[in-house]
Amino acid sequence: MKQKNLKSQIESLLLVAGKPISLKEITNTIGENVVEIQKELNGLIEEYRDRGFRIIKKDEKYLLASAQENAELVAKFLNEELRYELSASALETLAIVVYKQPITRAEIESIRGTDCSRVLRVLMIRGLIEEVGRKEAPGRPILYGTTVKMLTYLGVEKEEDLPKMEELAV
Amino acid sequence: MKQKNLKSQIESLLLVAGKPISLKEITNTIGENVVEIQKELNGLIEEYRDRGFRIIKKDEKYLLASAQENAELVAKFLNEELRYELSASALETLAIVVYKQPITRAEIESIRGTDCSRVLRVLMIRGLIEEVGRKEAPGRPILYGTTVKMLTYLGVEKEEDLPKMEELAV
Amino acid sequence: MIAVKDKTFEGPLDLLLNLIEKEKLDICQISLARITNDYLSEIQKIDTSNENLADFLIVASKLLYLKSRAILPVLSTEEEEEIEDLETQLKEYKKFKELSSQFSEILDKNQRSFEPGIRNSDINLFLPPLGVDLNYLMNVLQEALSRIPKLEKAEEKRVESKVTLEETLDRLQGLIKKSKKFSFKSVVKNAKTKGEIIITFLALLEMIKRKMVSVEQNKNFADITVQGL
Numbered sequence: 001m002k003q004k005n006l007k008s009q010i011e012s013l014l015l016v017a018g019k020p021i022s023l024k025e026i027t028n029t030i031g032e033n034v035v036e037i038q039k040e041l042n043g044l045i046e047e048y049r050d051r052g053f054r055i056i057k058k059d060e061k062y063l064l065a066s067a068q069e070n071a072e073l074v075a076k077f078l079n080e081e082l083r084y085e086l087s088a089s090a091l092e093t094l095a096i097v098v099y100k101q102p103i104t105r106a107e108i109e110s111i112r113g114t115d116c117s118r119v120l121r122v123l124m125i126r127g128l129i130e131e132v133g134r135k136e137a138p139g140r141p142i143l144y145g146t147t148v149k150m151l152t153y154l155g156v157e158k159e160e161d162l163p164k165m166e167e168l169a170v
Numbered sequence: 171m172k173q174k175n176l177k178s179q180i181e182s183l184l185l186v187a188g189k190p191i192s193l194k195e196i197t198n199t200i201g202e203n204v205v206e207i208q209k210e211l212n213g214l215i216e217e218y219r220d221r222g223f224r225i226i227k228k229d230e231k232y233l234l235a236s237a238q239e240n241a242e243l244v245a246k247f248l249n250e251e252l253r254y255e256l257s258a259s260a261l262e263t264l265a266i267v268v269y270k271q272p273i274t275r276a277e278i279e280s281i282r283g284t285d286c287s288r289v290l291r292v293l294m295i296r297g298l299i300e301e302v303g304r305k306e307a308p309g310r311p312i313l314y315g316t317t318v319k320m321l322t323y324l325g326v327e328k329e330e331d332l333p334k335m336e337e338l339a340v
Numbered sequence: 341m342i343a344v345k346d347k348t349f350e351g352p353l354d355l356l357l358n359l360i361e362k363e364k365l366d367i368c369q370i371s372l373a374r375i376t377n378d379y380l381s382e383i384q385k386i387d388t389s390n391e392n393l394a395d396f397l398i399v400a401s402k403l404l405y406l407k408s409r410a411i412l413p414v415l416s417t418e419e420e421e422e423i424e425d426l427e428t429q430l431k432e433y434k435k436f437k438e439l440s441s442q443f444s445e446i447l448d449k450n451q452r453s454f455e456p457g458i459r460n461s462d463i464n465l466f467l468p469p470l471g472v473d474l475n476y477l478m479n480v481l482q483e484a485l486s487r488i489p490k491l492e493k494a495e496e497k498r499v500e501s502k503v504t505l506e507e508t509l510d511r512l513q514g515l516i517k518k519s520k521k522f523s524f525k526s527v528v529k530n531a532k533t534k535g536e537i538i539i540t541f542l543a544l545l546e547m548i549k550r551k552m553v554s555v556e557q558n559k560n561f562a563d564i565t566v567q568g569l
Binding site for chain 1: 178181183184221234243279283284287291309310
């Protein structure tokens with residue numbers, strides 16, 4: 001009974017939050033042992049795999065989102081494109097931010113060998129990347145990182161599910 | 171298999187809608203027999219009885235909400251969140267909505283140069299802005315405006331009394 | 341993105357990578373030296389109005405360093421580093437190019453999640469920000485709006501300062517016709533950017549290649565005298 005109750009409470013919080021919430025926030029609100037909560041949360045992640053929900057994990061925070069396999073249906077319902085087109089430059093820049101975050105614009109430009117201000121603006125407006133701080137360096141340049149939206153956009157549950165950089169042979 | 175699929179589809183739609191939707195909207199989107207959908211929906215209503223979700227039916231529309239028995243927990247969570255003053259980005263978004271209403275999310279984002287879904291959500295939860303209609307444009311995007319309470323708070327009787335902003339084109 | 345004939349490239353490194361892969365070479369200094377001429381002839385096809393031309397020229401200058409090392413083996417450590425830089429940079433870039441094409445494959449599956457809809461408050465409340473009035477909001481708005489034009493102005497400036505390879509070539513040809521002989525220093529003394537100097541040098545190389553001029557330099561880093569043929 002208690003377990004069921006805990007699961008129900010976590011579900012309610014995930015739903016009303018509508019944004020990524022941390023294990024700590026859940027634990028503090030419910031006032032239960034963090035190990036128990038983590039266990040229930042992991043159970044929910046599994047359980048949702050054959051439902052219409054999915055739990056997306058980013059930076060130890062959890063977001064209740066729609067199932068990947070219903071993507072086309074949801075896009076139709078929202079009257080939106082399934083995916084807005086991202087240019088090859090934007091995708092290239094996104095990949096750099098994914099694997100090198102937090103990273104400054106100058107650092108991205110030195111990898112790509114070309115100006116990135118416009119693509120960065122596109123990725124910001126799309127919510128795929130965000131400012132995550134300032135680098136302790138002259139001029140204190142902005143540092144960019146990825147968002148949970150990047151994960152929902154690509155349709156993966158967590159960053160670890162993305163292709164691994166180390167596996168690439170050059 | 172097909173039944174499960176249908177159930178999953180309905181769940182995804184209820185989640186991304188975030189507001190009450192009609193049986194007709196669900197049926198039209200999925201493109202399935204209305205009797206089947208109704209049956210699945212009833213099944214979900216039953217199933218959720220011992221979970222953290224609840225499907226609330228009002229005026230022939232269905233809303234995915236949190237379970238009543240978790241109401242106290244939900245209120246605690248939201249109050250915790252609302253204790254904080256508005257962030258600089260929330261204030262900026264509010265300013266744009268106040269003077270540019272009715273305005274779509276994409277328009278706000280092109281002014282701010284960054285994704286705004288999260289700040290819009292914060293402003294909506296706090297009762298400062300609300301959906302005021304749809305723009306007659308491709309995709310019929312949602313238009314946001316201030317709530318009557320917010321206008322009153324600012325000392326404005328009606329929207330038309332706000333200082334004109336035409337000279338500052340978007 | 342930049343269009344070169346029927347292909348588009350995301351930047352100079354993309355073009356370089358493409359040339360190396362076309363020749364089935366590994367990324368190393370020897371292959372970079374080998375494709376230098378191809379690179380130089382490719383960038384001459386670049387639409388001269390492209391604002392990213394300067395980025396392509398910077399890489400061109402690095403390639404020229406590399407090639408000149410074959411002729412002049414004595415280089416400063418700074419120059420050595422610059423060459424190694426290009427090799428490392430290209431290897432790194434290739435990794436991300438590969439990753440972004442893997443991202444493309446993921447996207448092609450048409451499977452994605454959507455965030456939950458923006459919900460009205462589950463508890464009905466009105467919580468206005470403290471001490472905020474119309475004037476305050478107007479200031480915030482004007483500050484937000486003032487950030488847009490700044491971005492456009494910066495781009496305009498970029499476009500203005502651009503000098504194309506074709507234009508430079510024409511100018512140098514004009515000079516040769518008029519005076520038979522000129523010094524390299526004199527033609528770059530009014531250059532506004534490093535890119536302009538590089539482009540002038542490239543134009544000069546092109547003229548040597550087309551056997552339009554001969555050049556003379558007495559010692560390293562001295563002025564170059566250009567003579568019409």
